[in-house]
Amino acid sequence: MLRKKPRQEEIIAEYMIQNKERFYRLAYSYVQNPDDALDIVQDSIHKAITSKTLKDEKAIKSWFYRIVVNTSLDFLRRKKKVTVVDDTTIQLQMSGHQDHYTDIDLHQSLNELLPEYRSVVVLRYFEDLKLEEVAEILDLNVNTVKTRLYKALKILRVQMDSEEAK
Amino acid sequence: MNDKKLEQLKEQYKEIPIPLELNRVVYQALEKRNSRKSLYRWGVGVAAAVIIFSTSINVSSAFAKSLADVPVVGDIVEVLTFKKIAVDKGNYQADLDVQKVQMDNKALEEGLNLKYLEESKALYEKFMSEMKAQKAFGEDGHLSVDSGFEIKTDTEQLLSMGRYVEETQGSSMTTLQYDTIDKQNQLFVTLPSLFKNDTYIEVISESIKKQMKQQMEEDSSKIYWIESSDMDPFTSISKDQDFYINAEHQLVISFDEFEVAPGYMGVVEFVIPTEVVQDIVVSDEYLK
Numbered sequence A: 001m002l003r004k005k006p007r008q009e010e011i012i013a014e015y016m017i018q019n020k021e022r023f024y025r026l027a028y029s030y031v032q033n034p035d036d037a038l039d040i041v042q043d044s045i046h047k048a049i050t051s052k053t054l055k056d057e058k059a060i061k062s063w064f065y066r067i068v069v070n071t072s073l074d075f076l077r078r079k080k081k082v083t084v085v086d087d088t089t090i091q092l093q094m095s096g097h098q099d100h101y102t103d104i105d106l107h108q109s110l111n112e113l114l115p116e117y118r119s120v121v122v123l124r125y126f127e128d129l130k131l132e133e134v135a136e137i138l139d140l141n142v143n144t145v146k147t148r149l150y151k152a153l154k155i156l157r158v159q160m161d162s163e164e165a166k
Numbered sequence B: 001m002n003d004k005k006l007e008q009l010k011e012q013y014k015e016i017p018i019p020l021e022l023n024r025v026v027y028q029a030l031e032k033r034n035s036r037k038s039l040y041r042w043g044v045g046v047a048a049a050v051i052i053f054s055t056s057i058n059v060s061s062a063f064a065k066s067l068a069d070v071p072v073v074g075d076i077v078e079v080l081t082f083k084k085i086a087v088d089k090g091n092y093q094a095d096l097d098v099q100k101v102q103m104d105n106k107a108l109e110e111g112l113n114l115k116y117l118e119e120s121k122a123l124y125e126k127f128m129s130e131m132k133a134q135k136a137f138g139e140d141g142h143l144s145v146d147s148g149f150e151i152k153t154d155t156e157q158l159l160s161m162g163r164y165v166e167e168t169q170g171s172s173m174t175t176l177q178y179d180t181i182d183k184q185n186q187l188f189v190t191l192p193s194l195f196k197n198d199t200y201i202e203v204i205s206e207s208i209k210k211q212m213k214q215q216m217e218e219d220s221s222k223i224y225w226i227e228s229s230d231m232d233p234f235t236s237i238s239k240d241q242d243f244y245i246n247a248e249h250q251l252v253i254s255f256d257e258f259e260v261a262p263g264y265m266g267v268v269e270f271v272i273p274t275e276v277v278q279d280i281v282v283s284d285e286y287l288k
Helices: A004-031 A034-051 A057-079 A087-096 A106-111 A115-126 A131-138 A142-165 B003-014 B021-033 B036-040 B061-068 B106-136 B199-218
Strands: B077-089 B092-103 B143-154 B158-169 B171-182 B187-189 B243-245 B251-255 B268-272
Touching (some): A034 A057, A057 A115, A115 A131, A131 A142, B077 B106, B092 B106, B106 B143, B143 B243, B199 B268
Antiparallel strands (some): B243 B251
């Protein structure tokens, strides 16, 4: 009916405004530069509004996470990983060199991970989502999520241990 | 890998800097959907009985005050607060003033009054459904809507009045719309009606762009979106852009928040120097 749709759109809009930073960071963790991350946030909002795929308003959280993750993955696929590094990132990484003993480099560590592993780590550990939620967002079953997490942590561990040995 | 390292990674993740543009990007992306047209469209089929007008209208102090402010010029055109709609439920506040004009041209009077009433109804509806949605969502939201009107110009000849709507929901968003009435001829003045042909759109747009550039040069804290690198740069006013005529007989073009500039710039206005449009105005009756 006439009123049902605008109401849902309002909910979506409000949700995005409140959680924009979260989604920006998520996008950033994939593309690793501000411009592309902003593009992804923008694209994700457009998709969210036009797709009208939100069936249950309670599911808005995982629904929108899923859109951002998919938009990011699409972006990476298109770009085939020609990593553009902006000035801020370069500076961050350069200044990070001096105290490299204690700092683990997020960019590098995550970059070493394939996107499918990256997704589970970011969503589970950085966004503090439940295993079930991660599974729902990535359209996987819970066991696959667990396996991927395990593998991802293993890769990270090897990486960091070797870094520590340096 | 131990938890400590994971914690470290997480901290770095949380520290990913948020660029200033994020706000704008999000609002603009949402804006595309939420064009003002749809905001004010009012389905005729929807039962109109939903509004509960507060019964204390006629005795409220705000009403008395607004009565005192009513510009009365003979008995040609009067504007007054017709009704107040108030909702006060904790974090949810609505305060809507519905204005009403009185004039000799009854058809115009009725048309305007109907428009004002419907706008307020739409606002009220929107407010109520948002409040319900937020509550259903289990969120302790904040929502307030404040609307009313202000007289911009009131001369013997012209009356320009603006209706403002301020919606606050975390951040606030103000929209303004204007109506201009030729009191002597009892006519409603539209932007196209002032000019001989459509060239005014370009002429005015160019003047505005020039002013935007100049203002930005003079004051670095001012930002307008006019560069092609901006996501949605200002290129042209619309055919029926909001406007009013000020007491100096100049055309003033108004833009809503976020329409051509970041939110902190608020509602922005540009006075169009009359010599810029001199050649294309129909007559020098209104613009001098």
